[in-house]
Amino acid sequence: MRQFVLPPSWDGGSSLVVSGKEARRLTAVLRLGPGDSFPALAPDGSGYTCTVQESGAGRVLLSLVPSSNKSAHPPTYRPDIRAGTSSAHAPHVYTPRTEAAGTGATIEQDPAVSIPPIFLGVGLLKGSKLDEVVRAATEAGVAALIPLETDRSMPKGGFSSRLERLRRLSREAIGQSGSTIPTRVEQVMPLHRFIEEYNPAVRSSLGLYFHETPLAESSIHRYCTPRMQAVFACVGPEGGFSGSETTALNEAGFRPAWLGPAVLRAETAAIFAIASIRIICLERTSWSTSEYRE
DSSP, rough: OOOOOOOOOOSOSSSSEEEEEHHHHIIIISOOOBBBBEEOOOTOOOEEEEEEEEEEEEEEEEEEEESSSSSOOOOBOOOOOOOOOOOGGGOOOOEEEEEOTTTTOOOEEEEOOOOOOOEEEEEEOOOHHHHHHHHHHTTTOOOOEEEEEETSSSSOHHHHHHHHHHHHHHHHHHHHOBBOOOEEOOOOEEHHHHHHTTTTTTTTOEEEEOOOSSSOOOOHHHHHSSSOEEEEEEEEEEEOOOOHHHHHHHHHOOEEEOOOOSSOOOHHHHHHHHHHHHHHHHHHOOOOOOOOOO
């Protein structure tokens, strides 16, 4: 576990009592005891340092103080929580470092600088297929995942009972991955409303929709090379978007993107889409957009 995620029930106070599964994880798995400190993430994305005050009998009392890291570009991932960390040496926020070519010196690399907020809409999927998409989106630092009601998606009836499960899976993934972006899992939204609320032209952002046929006007790389305020991406359900839906997306300024000729399951396509956008944005300064000809 890279960080502890404060539960939604936390009242914002300076102390918190943890019990059940989370208490066992802190004491039995991570072997943390009184005096040990570790990072935590609040539901609003604020960072905190927790220190174990008391532990025992399935109950852990924590004290909380706001994180002292106030850098302009806070890192997006934290290192693993190590057992036995003294509160006097609380884990600092990690910034990746690399050797500057030919100098032997190290320079800081801030992964948050190159990756704009990513908002992902996904057509409602059967059974538990959305679970893996939520986990992957959270690990990748997606700002929000919006389940979409589309022409070909499964009926949304009963989804409200699944929503809390998906939000719990997201909280667990935040803790495991160390992402400092608290991914929101939203209520089901009709596609037309998603288009209205996440209109790329209005928000000066990039809008992409991933389709099973090669409608793309350009490569994902070229779409993502320019700087943008945010990326609004959407992936259809099994069977993809209907013709009327692609028309509505095009008219709103969303650009068609293609993941290649292989037939991908809807949940696989969503994960591929996240990965494509994220790695291209992260490495945009080291890629070339030149056309190569023999």
